[in-house]
Amino acid sequence: MAEKCIDNFIDFAHKQLSLIENKDGEVIYSSKDTLKKGKYYFLGLNPGGEGFISIKNHLNNFSLKTDNSFFDDSWNNCEKGKAPLQLRDQYLFEKILNYDLRNVFATNLIFETTKSADTLNFGLAGLCWGVHEYALNIVRPEIILTCGNDQEKSAFSFIVDLYSGKIEQQTLSGTFTIKYSKIIIQKRPTLLIGLPHLSRFEIRENEDFKQKLLIILEENT
Secondary structure: OHHHHHHHHHHHHHHHOOOOOOOEEOOEOOOHHHOOOOOEEEEEOOOEOOOOOEHHHHHHHHHHOOOOHHHHOOOOOOOOOOOHHHHHHHHHHHHHOOOOHHHOEEEEOOOEOEOOHHHOOOOHHHHHHHHHHHHHHHHOOOEEEEEOOOOOOOHHHHHHHHOOOOOEEEEOOOOOEEEEEEEEEOOEEEEEEEEOOOOOOOOOOOHHHHHHHHHHHHHHO
16 A cells, blocks of 8 residues: 555656656655655755756656665765754654654655755746645644744745745744644644754754744644
8 A cells, every 4th residue: 555655656756747757856855665654744945965866767766765865875975864954854843843854744845956045946846746645645644843034045935835824933043933724634624833944053052043943843743
């Protein structure tokens, strides 16, 4: 049944992404085993850096994917799993949320790789969202966590606008905030949380961030 579910997901994604599947990109950062019921759904904006695989080939490989990009890939020429962003993502789930990141379905709002958000076609979010809707119907998360909460270009802003959510926030040091909204996705109450982008915000040993995130979770779940 699990293999059939994965095969159906891949077939659907190929059809949904046919217009862009020959572009460089990545669809799922976690292993195939995370395409199942889970508490969290973790979203970035899009894959960054130099493209190394097409969206089509990345999808084709998903049925065999047992690794996890946050632990098993080398980012920015760092040792596997040791890039600052990878370490902060690991810390978020393991030290703050007390949850195994390897068990979290992790992806990006937009699947095309770009060197920076400035060169990203944000209009692709609508096309890619069909794949997310398919995955969300399987994962059925209580909480969607997004990395980045900018007003214009972020997974948080896209989702909160799409589902007409009311934005609330907790202010952190400097100009950083944690934004959140209680929305309804596929008739399910879902807590959407927009974190500051963890490539620019250090959360390790940051007690203020930890306490305010836990307050949001305690008051809204």
